[in-house]
Amino acid sequence: MLFSSMSFIFVFLPIVCSLYLVTRKELHNPILLFASIIFYAWGEPRYLAIMLLSILINYTGAICIEKYKNHKKLTLGLTVAANLGFLIYFKYFNFILNNINSLFHSHLNFIDVIMPIGISFYTFQAISYIVDVYREECKAQRDIYKLALFICLFPQLIAGPIVKYHDIAEQIDSREVNFEKVNLGVKRFIIGLSKKMLIANTLGAVADKIFTQAPDTFSPLVAWIGSIAYSFQIFYDFSGYSDMAIGLGLIFGFKFLENFNYPYISKSITEFWRRWHISLSTWFKQYLYIPLGGNRISPKRTYINLAIVFLFTGFWHGASWNFIFWGLWNGFFIILEKATGWHKDTDKPWINFLKHLYTIFIFVIGWVFFRADNLHYAVTYIANMFGCVKVHDELYYLNYYGDSIEIITLFVAILCAMPIFSKILEIKKEQKLLKIFINIWLLFLFILSTAAIASSTYNPFIYFRF
Secondary structure, X not given: OOOOOHHHHHHHHHHHHHHHHHOOHHHHHHHHHXXXXXXXXXXXXXXXXXXXXXXXXXXXXXXXXXHOHHHHHHHHHHHHHHHHHHHHHHHHHHXXXXXXXXXXXXXXXOOOOOOOOOHHHHHHHHHHHHHHHHOOOOOXXXXXXXXXXXXXXXXXXXXXXXOOHHHHHXXXXXXXXXXXXXXXXXHHHHHHHHHHHHHXXXXXXXXXXXXXXXXXXXXXXXXXXXXXHHHHHHHHHHHHHHHHHHHHHHHOOOOOOOOOOOHHHOOOHHHHHHHOOHHHHHHHHHHHHHHHOOOOOOHHHHHHHHXXXXXHHHHHHOOOHHHHHHHHHHHHHHHHHHXXXXXXXXXXXXXXXXXXXXXXXXXXXXXXXXXOOOHHHHHHHHHHHOOOOOOOOOOOOHHHOOOHHHHHHHHHHHHHOOOHHHHHHHHHOOOHHHHHHHHHHHHHHHHHHHHHHHHOOOOOOHHHHO
């Protein structure tokens, strides 16, 4: 089930909210758990058993870690291996098999493996739980239904943000639902829905027109337009989903950590990754980078640790070499910045401006690897961006790729990627007239978004495939 669907907005969500808000607190967790199972089974009924088995394994593993302390390392290893085993089989099996065949010229047969939606997210959440128990940062959850709720809570089940157990453990046991939270949650949900339907989908149409063509059938200018359009599409698509998830969490009394903080204003790739997909980058920092030694050892080892982290960051996103290369692309520039001190702040405006241009250039190029179907297409596309590909007769004129609506949307996307409006609202937040205007504007956005849903075909979020 999609957040951006009529069935979710006008059927599923109102029913769940009504039941939740009119019942006593003791029934809140069971209602949410039942709703989450229905939500997941709606689109993936045959893979519901995998998620339930994951819950059972982590529930048992955590209790065993606490009970048998002499064997807790072994128990941790086995439980994490089980979690990763599901992920590797369903997400990476055919990729591994394909590379074995290529490397050894073998003919191993492929298996029709379809990746369960959300497995990357709920697997990482389960691992965070088992590691937190091992580190004694929290106690093992003895109520299997509460653990199940943590792993499969529907607002963040499919595409994050990745919620770590120690951040939400107390909220599962006790949380407050009030008008203020519900009000903020509804507004946040509408903002996220608008990002997805009005900006991401509009610019996604531009990117799709370009990326579905061979790179030698359009000019370098068109190639840059495609990359820029996709850069904004993925930002508004994923941050829009995170906004909706955070908003839904507030409606049900949960406070999820922010997942985006205006990443496109960054002045280095290091800063970019402190602002982009924050839940993933902090997960890798806490559960991979620091255990590897972090930056507490020699510079050389620190660079190796960073390379490992971004290798796995790329691989987490998809079973394809272009994702791996995208991860290493980001890792290379972070290592370079750390070695040169480029990522450090400066009070010179012209240097900050150059650093900002450099960062935009790097992530716009990087998103080509992310969007391309394979590494060869990505390399050829980037070569076209710099005029290194002989372009045959162009298939379409420039105006084919964007009309006035799409140009206006791009302008709005650029403005909203900067903290201009949020700073104005922060200064003027007590003005009643402004509050009325905002409420009217949000209602207008909601009407436009639902109209876009009604007139659109299937429009899944980009991160559903991860």
